[in-house]
Amino acid sequence: MTNDALDSDELRRYARHIILPEIGGPGQQKLKAARVLVIGAGGLGAPVLLYLAAAGVGTLGVIDDDIVSLSNLQRQIIHATDDIDRKKVDSAADVIKGVNPHVRMQTHAMRLSEDNADELIANYDIVVDGSDNFTTRYLLADLCAAKKVTLVTGAVGRFDGSLTVLQPWREDAEGRLNPTYRDLFPEPPAPGTVPSCAEAGVIGALTGVIGTLQAMEVIKLITGAGEPLIGRLLLYDSLAARFETIRYRRSRKSAALAS
DSSP states (O other): OOTTOOOHHHHHHTHHHHTSTTTHHHHHHHHHHOEEEEEOSSTTHHHHHHHHHHHTOSEEEEEOOOBOOGGGGGTOTTOOGGGTTSBHHHHHHHHHHHHOTTSEEEEEOSOOOTTTHHHHHTTOSEEEEOOSSHHHHHHHHHHHHHHTOEEEEEEEEBTEEEEEEEOTTSBOTTSOBOOOHHHHSOSOOOTTSSOOHHHHOBOHHHHHHHHHHHHHHHHHHHHTOSOOOBTEEEEEETTTTEEEEEEOOOOHHHHHHHO
């Protein structure tokens, strides 16, 4: 028996996964062996953490330097009113323990930066970006590409959301390198041109939609089920109840830099 073998409690807990041919026992064991780092325990990170814990991801890391405030509770469903003024990573870890005691939580009460990102990311198989600023988003995308760590990145604003999966060191079916984040968004917008959620607002349930989709992409990546959103940007307009998918490719410039 390996450390990733499922005990009798886990077999019952994950029964609805195990009967799926696309997951089965082997897929559930892959979930148990996986190590996933979630950037941010906020609007996107909350549903990601909850669903990955419920799904049986063996090791979940979360990094966030913030504390819970009253205005967070409209969308950050992993926190409760009694958690106000607590560290978000501590609040999230307590909830995850109650959701699934088989999950190993690793909390990092800090802000992701150039000084710590390299060491943090190296300890995980997949990183999920639930950050709320462009500095972190671009740092994370560049570093994950350099370290060959899969990145599931999402973003929300007002009533719209988007997500994609990045594996730029791998080739597609036609032998081309997959695109990078900068092939999709070459440079961060100028400061002040894109309002933050605190400035423009965001509907709380939207973060649940996009965060849950991010969790689904992680599960697909770990188990090998389905087709991940690599080279595809999924867009969601909540007011129109409309999803759209845009394909994007590696630019000649980034392909030349990689060769």
